[in-house]
Amino acid sequence: MDETVKKYTTRREFFKQYKKKSRLQETWNRFLRNKLAVIGLFIIVFIMLAAVAAPLIANYDTDAIRINVPDRLQSPSAKHIFGTDEVGRDIMARIVHGARISLVVGCAAIAVALFIGGALGAIAGYSGGKIDDVIMRCMDVFLCLPDVLLALAIVAAFGTNLVNLTVAIGLAFTPKFSRVVRSAVMTVRGVEYVEAARTIGATNTQIITNHVLINCFGPIMVQVTLYVASAILTIAALSFIGLGIQAPIPEWGNMLASGRVYMRDHAYIVMAPGLAIFLTILSLNLLGDGLRDALDPRLK
Amino acid sequence: MEIKKINEQENTLEIKNLVIHYISDEEVVKAVNGVNIIIKAGKTLGLVGETGAGKTTTALSILNLVPEPQGKILSGEVLLEGRSVLSMSEHELEVMRGDKVAMIFQDPMTSLNPVHTVGHQIAESIEIHRKVSKHQALKQAKEMLELVGIPSERSNEYPYQFSGGMKQRVDIAIALACSPDLLIADEPTTALDVTIQAQVLKLINELRQKYHMSMLMITHDLGIVAEVCDEVSIAYAGRIIEHGTLEDIFDHMRHPYTKGLFGALPDIGVRRSELMPIKGLMPDPTNLPSGCPFHPRCDYVMEVCSQSLPENKWLSETHCVECHLYKDTNESML
Numbered sequence: 357m358d359e360t361v362k363k364y365t366t367r368r369e370f371f372k373q374y375k376k377k378s379r380l381q382e383t384w385n386r387f388l389r390n391k392l393a394v395i396g397l398f399i400i401v402f403i404m405l406a407a408v409a410a411p412l413i414a415n416y417d418t419d420a421i422r423i424n425v426p427d428r429l430q431s432p433s434a435k436h437i438f439g440t441d442e443v444g445r446d447i448m449a450r451i452v453h454g455a456r457i458s459l460v461v462g463c464a465a466i467a468v469a470l471f472i473g474g475a476l477g478a479i480a481g482y483s484g485g486k487i488d489d490v491i492m493r494c495m496d497v498f499l500c501l502p503d504v505l506l507a508l509a510i511v512a513a514f515g516t517n518l519v520n521l522t523v524a525i526g527l528a529f530t531p532k533f534s535r536v537v538r539s540a541v542m543t544v545r546g547v548e549y550v551e552a553a554r555t556i557g558a559t560n561t562q563i564i565t566n567h568v569l570i571n572c573f574g575p576i577m578v579q580v581t582l583y584v585a586s587a588i589l590t591i592a593a594l595s596f597i598g599l600g601i602q603a604p605i606p607e608w609g610n611m612l613a614s615g616r617v618y619m620r621d622h623a624y625i626v627m628a629p630g631l632a633i634f635l636t637i638l639s640l641n642l643l644g645d646g647l648r649d650a651l652d653p654r655l656k
Numbered sequence: 657m658e659i660k661k662i663n664e665q666e667n668t669l670e671i672k673n674l675v676i677h678y679i680s681d682e683e684v685v686k687a688v689n690g691v692n693i694i695i696k697a698g699k700t701l702g703l704v705g706e707t708g709a710g711k712t713t714t715a716l717s718i719l720n721l722v723p724e725p726q727g728k729i730l731s732g733e734v735l736l737e738g739r740s741v742l743s744m745s746e747h748e749l750e751v752m753r754g755d756k757v758a759m760i761f762q763d764p765m766t767s768l769n770p771v772h773t774v775g776h777q778i779a780e781s782i783e784i785h786r787k788v789s790k791h792q793a794l795k796q797a798k799e800m801l802e803l804v805g806i807p808s809e810r811s812n813e814y815p816y817q818f819s820g821g822m823k824q825r826v827d828i829a830i831a832l833a834c835s836p837d838l839l840i841a842d843e844p845t846t847a848l849d850v851t852i853q854a855q856v857l858k859l860i861n862e863l864r865q866k867y868h869m870s871m872l873m874i875t876h877d878l879g880i881v882a883e884v885c886d887e888v889s890i891a892y893a894g895r896i897i898e899h900g901t902l903e904d905i906f907d908h909m910r911h912p913y914t915k916g917l918f919g920a921l922p923d924i925g926v927r928r929s930e931l932m933p934i935k936g937l938m939p940d941p942t943n944l945p946s947g948c949p950f951h952p953r954c955d956y957v958m959e960v961c962s963q964s965l966p967e968n969k970w971l972s973e974t975h976c977v978e979c980h981l982y983k984d985t986n987e988s989m990l
Contacts, residue, residue: 485725548766555719556754556781556830566780570771 386650393646399639403632407455414449420606421445429622438628441611442618447628450606455632457607461522462588466580468526469587473533474569474576480534481541482564492538495531503528503586504593511599521600525587536579540572547571574651581644585637592633608633667735668838668870669695669718674732676713676722676894683942687713689894689949690732692968693872695838700864700871702881704917705891706938711874714891715840717741718872719757720749737837755785758831759840760860763847764823768815774826775801775811781833800829804859821852825859832863839864839871845880857884878921882906887974890914893939893949900975910977912954948980956981 387393406413414420424444432439438447473495480491498506503525510524544550545568553567594600595609603610608629615625676688688710695701703711716722717734720741734741736756744752758781761767769777778797782788788796798808804825815823824844831839841860845853861884864871873885881888881902888905890898890913898911909915916934923929936953939945945952951961960980969983970976 548761548763549769551721552759552761552767552827552830553769553780554721554753555757555759556833557750557752557784558754558780559750562784566772567769571769573771 383650387646390646390649392642393649396639396642396646399635400643403455403636403639404459406452407459410452410456413452414446416449416453419446419449420453421604429618429625431622432624439622439624441615441625445606447611447625450611451608451628451632454606454608454611454629455636457518457601457605458588458591458633458636461518461525461591461601462584464522465525465587465591466529466584468523469529469533469583470576470580472526473530473535474537476530477534477537478541478564478569481538482545482560482568484542484545488538491534495534498528499531499535503532504590507590507594508597508599511594516599516602518601521591521594525590525594528590529583529587532583533579537569537572537576540575541568544568544571575648578644578648578651581640581647585640585644588640589633589637666697667694668697668699668737669693669872670733670735671714671717672733672735674714674717674734675730676710676717676732677728677730678723678726679728680726685941686944687727687894687941688717689944691891691894691896692899693889693896695870695872697837697870698868699886700873700884702885702888703872703874703891704876704878704881704888706876708938708941709891710894710941711891712842715759715842715872715874718838718840719753719759720744721753751785754781754836755834756836757838757840758834758836759842760824760827760831760844762843764820764827765847767827768823770815773812773814774818778811778826778829778833781830785834797829797833800833801826803832803863804829821848821856824848824852824856828856828860828863832867835867835869837869839869840874841871842874843876844873845875845877853880860884878906878917890917893941893944895949895978897950897979898975898977900972904972904975908975910971910975910982911950911979912956912981913950916953948978 410416422445424440427436427440427444428442430436430440430444436446436448438451441447441450476491476495480488501509506528507521507524510527511520514520514524541564550563550567553563558566591600591607592609592612595607596613598610598613600609601607603614611629612626612633615622615629619626671691671693674688674691678685678687691710691714693701693703693714703714705711713722713727716727717729718736718741720734722729729742732742736752741749741752768774772780775794775797778800779790779793782793782796783790786793794811798811801808801811806822806825806829810818815826818826824847827844839860844860845856848856857880860871863869871884873880875881885902887901888899889896890905890911892913898905898909898914900908905914906918909918913934916932919932920934922931934953939949939952945962947960947962947964948954948966951957954961958980964980966978966980968976968978971982
């Protein structure tokens with residue numbers, strides 16, 4: 357003990373190392389202990405960087421959109437890392453530009469779901485009783501339908517464009533979020549500090565935003581990560597059957613769809629978008645699992 | 657409300673014949689069955705009783721925060737400085753809570769929000785009730801922290817960085833932030849150890865006198881009552897069975913239940929003496945005995961006890977008791 361203390365010039369400094377760790381730091385340290393989660397974080401950050409830097413990697417118009425038939429179906433080479441597709445477009449260029457669409461639409465859709473579902477769930481969970489019953493039974497009805505089917509119905513009804521697709525997927529995921537937020541809110545609602553906030557005269561809105569939702573942040577964040585993965589998969593699925601992002605706009609799902617004809621002779625053509633989808637979903641799931649473990653104080 | 661009696665203006669809080677039941681599908685829990693409480697301005701009333709005697713429910717009714725939808729206030733009045741709390745609108749209640757009446761909770765570990773700094777939590781109350789900027793509110797919050805004996809530099813630390821006693825100090829700072837007229841302390845020291853208990857009680861008492869607040873001290877510790885209260889009400893099964901000044905209750909207790917409570921206290925002077933527990937248990941609040949709720953446990957039980965509820969008898973100006981043993985003010989059968 358004495359020697360350990362000597363290592364730090366003063367006793368105070370010795371204790372500082374234990375004291376100064378903030379909550380965030382503790383969580384981060386716990387997260388770092390989970391190797392798989394760190395790998396997940398690494399991959400998703402890499403994919404995000406690729407998406408952000410897409411214009412630097414390849415020109416959108418000339419490489420990812422313009423048809424260049426003489427170069428069609430080339431195997432991977434130094435010039436075309438993932439080869440070229442059936443009309444001679446560089447697959448690498450299409451993958452990185454496709455990442456932009458997948459990530460943006462996926463995140464935007466989940467933002468829509470979180471906003472609507474979160475608000476409904478918070479109201480239901482906080483008020484309880486009849487309001488809770490009415491909101492949650494409506495959500496249950498939507499929860500019965502698979503999300504691809506629900507999104508498909510909405511897109512089919514309103515037409516396929518980027519905004520409709522985002523809203524459709526967002527609405528499809530709304531019931532899931534309302535359930536998550538509701539249960540999180542219900543556990544926090546009965547806690548004494550919420551009661552305490554009432555005794556100092558806080559309004560319901562103040563209590564929900566200031567005390568309830570902020571304490572549900574952890575579980576909600578975990579679900580966001582996991583559902584972004586599902587949303588990206590849903591976009592790919594819809595695009596694959598031709599109801600999502602339309603060709604020639606590069607998207608992983610429609611790249612798979614158009615490439616599947618050539619799969620037998622030119623496997624690389626579907627390998628790259630398949631791998632992109634696979635890695636994105638995997639990394640987000642690993643990240644979500646890691647976050648859940650790190651944010652759960654019981655596993656300290 | 658138009659005709660206000662003079663003595664009513666002196667009373668910070670007046671609860672008249674309050675009846676609160678918790679009604680669920682299976683059963684009715686009769687938590688409060690006709691409670692009468694008066695707290696005079698600047699005075700402290702101790703509300704003493706066993707767990708389940710209806711103390712906390714009574715306290716929550718003052719803020720009109722009886723848990724809904726099960727908790728139903730069936731009858732009675734709660735007058736805060738002459739104004740009826742039960743008929744206030746939601747907005748009026750929000751203005752009143754924290755500004756006129758504040759509450760200190762039993763368990764400081766759970767009554768602070770873990771994700772906000774303590775300074776922020778104290779400032780919240782100030783921001784709600786005073787028209788001040790966030791910066792100003794935080795400054796006042798720091799002053800409040802100093803007041804309860806915590807260095808103001810710690811205002812941007814989180815509750816988990818504080819010990820239990822310090823958290824209770826923060827709780828007190830929150831309650832006092834808007835200098836309320838009435839402070840409700842719901843077993844404020846139950847979760848603390850004895851030395852910290854003494855410190856916290858001393859702090860509450862000092863601040864209460866400094867700001868001339870009235871206080872409702874809910875506790876089951878008669879030692880705390882002796883230390884901080886001016887008057888005492890003994891609650892049993894949702895009724896006030898005896899009320900009086902400290903002297904009335906501690907030296908001239910009348911109700912058999914009150915006697916039982918004191919009989920169950922160890923006496924440091926007579927170490928050999930055996931403690932005298934009150935026989936039996938608190939009655940089930942879903943199925944209260946007929947007549948006087950205490951009669952199945954009472955040593956002096958009479959025929960009339962199981963038949964009718966005893967009336968409130970005033971034994972002196974300050975001392976009243978609900979027991980059939982006392983027919984007239986002068987006559988005592990004990």
